[in-house]
Amino acid sequence: xxxxxxxxxxxxxxxxxxxxxxxxxxxxxxxxxxxxxxxxxxxxxxxxxxxxxxxxxxxxxxxxxxxxxxxxxxxxxxxxxxxxxxxxxxxxxxxxxxxxxxxxxxxxxxxxxxxxxxxxxxxxxxxxxxxxxxxxxxxxxxxxxxxxxxxxxxxxxxx
Numbered sequence: 818x819x820x821x822x823x824x825x826x827x828x829x830x831x832x833x834x835x836x837x838x839x840x841x842x843x844x845x846x847x848x849x850x851x852x853x854x855x856x857x858x859x860x861x862x863x864x865x866x867x868x869x870x871x872x873x874x875x876x877x878x879x880x881x882x883x884x885x886x887x888x889x890x891x892x893x894x895x896x897x898x899x900x901x902x903x904x905x906x907x908x909x910x911x912x913x914x915x916x917x918x919x920x921x922x923x924x925x926x927x928x929x930x931x932x933x934x935x936x937x938x939x940x941x942x943x944x945x946x947x948x949x950x951x952x953x954x955x956x957x958x959x960x961x962x963x964x965x966x967x968x969x970x971x972x973x974x975x976x
Contacts, residue, residue: 820908821913825914828914829970837859838861851879851880853868857892880917880921882913902920902934912936913938915939918969919938
């Protein structure tokens with residue numbers, strides 16, 4: 818949880834964390850978040866139950882990322898069915914943020930379920946282009962991910 822909170826806070830999100838299903842359910846009902854990152858196994862409960870609750874909120878569309886330490890094709894299919902992204906741990910900060918952004922930016926077709934988002938979440942990680950050192954420095958110096966976070970927060974405020 819500390820790594821998730823750190824990654825999201827570092828990207829500019831305001832983060833509220835909880836370590837149990839009941840408190841998370843209460844927080845979801847009180848103020849639906851822009852993003853929900855949950856573990857698939859929550860004791861006697863399931864992170865997909867939180868994903869379903871988030872999907873029921875008429876106030877705001879919540880991007881849901883469900884994490885698991887173990888691959889489980891049935892749970893992954895269930896996550897896909899409710900519009901959540903299933904992510905295997907351990908996740909790097911970049912992979913977590915890419916999963917969050919891709920899930921939040923995905924457009925749902927009203928006639929069918931949204932396309933599942935599958936790993937690798939950071940699509941460009943293996944295909945980085947070679948560029949001049951000046952251009953590469955400029956690209957690294959630009960904090961593009963924060964711009965995406967601001968865009969998502971602005972869009973959520975309008976809805």
